[in-house]
Amino acid sequence: VVENKAGAGQIIGIQALARAEPDGHTLAMGSIGPNAANYAIYPKLPYAPGDFAAVAHVVSMPNVLLVNPSVPAQTVAELVALAKAKPGALVLASSGTATSGHLAAEMLKMRAGIDLTHVPYKGATPALTDLVGGQVHVMVDNMITALPLVRAGKLRALAVTSAQRVPEMPDVPTVAESGYPGYEVAVWVGLVAPAKTPPASIERLHADVAKVLAMPAVKKRIADMGGVTWEMTPAQFGAFIRAETEKWGAVVRQAGIRAE
Numbered sequence: 035v036v037e038n039k040a041g042a043g044q045i046i047g048i049q050a051l052a053r054a055e056p057d058g059h060t061l062a063m064g065s066i067g068p069n070a071a072n073y074a075i076y077p078k079l080p081y082a083p084g085d086f087a088a089v090a091h092v093v094s095m096p097n098v099l100l101v102n103p104s105v106p107a108q109t110v111a112e113l114v115a116l117a118k119a120k121p122g123a124l125v126l127a128s129s130g131t132a133t134s135g136h137l138a139a140e141m142l143k144m145r146a147g148i149d150l151t152h153v154p155y156k157g158a159t160p161a162l163t164d165l166v167g168g169q170v171h172v173m174v175d176n177m178i179t180a181l182p183l184v185r186a187g188k189l190r191a192l193a194v195t196s197a198q199r200v201p202e203m204p205d206v207p208t209v210a211e212s213g214y215p216g217y218e219v220a221v222w223v224g225l226v227a228p229a230k231t232p233p234a235s236i237e238r239l240h241a242d243v244a245k246v247l248a249m250p251a252v253k254k255r256i257a258d259m260g261g262v263t264w265e266m267t268p269a270q271f272g273a274f275i276r277a278e279t280e281k282w283g284a285v286v287r288q289a290g291i292r293a294e
Contacts, residue, residue: 045081071285089226129157131291
């Protein structure tokens with residue numbers, strides 16, 4: 035049974051999980067916002083990192099740095115030069131505050147020393163619509179939604195945020211090889227459970243998820259989205275989430291990101 039509990043940057047859904055019975059029957063799809071960055075963005079949250087147990091990483095995929103074709107930049111370096119020439123003139127769209135695209139853009143802003151005017155939208159679709167229409171200039175979005183627009187010539191891809199180039203866009207460089215070594219951002223989702231869920235239940239759930247992720251049809255679907263599945267034990271996934279919390283907490287504090 036899938037129950038969508040939308041709202042408040044996924045806080046409502048994650049809060050519901052924190053309050054659920056730890057019987058192994060209630061899980062949530064954790065991600066970069068509610069399970070990592072939000073701890074630094076919101077002064078008070080109805081949950082804490084210790085309220086959850088990691089179960090299984092499901093999929094990660096790169097983001098893509100996009101511009102409207104009217105923007106006279108063919109590379110990251112040219113975009114940075116434009117932004118430095120007119121600080122704040124380029125408008126950065128995002129699918130929402132503290133989403134992976136917003137955080138990826140903030141990291142680039144910090145590394146490059148540029149000023150982009152951020153406009154958060156309520157989702158990727160309206161943000162991309164305005165980017166295609168030229169009302170905004172720049173956006174970082176996940177590859178699955180960006181790729182069709184890039185292939186149709188409606189948007190220009192300047193770089194991908196992964197550590198390596200992706201097969202779907204082999205001619206598009208990474209941000210790291212565009213002058214910012216060590217830069218890497220991945221959209222990730224994975225299953226988490228209430229903290230007091232019995233370890234045996236966690237292991238059983240992890241094993242079941244691993245079987246599904248190994249199915250040829252599922253592997254093909256994930257690959258078609260440009261995604262990858264990392265083989266992690268529950269403990270390794272938990273360590274990954276803690277590392278992401280530290281990484282994005284530092285970015286949030288340095289960039290001065292606050293809840294809208």
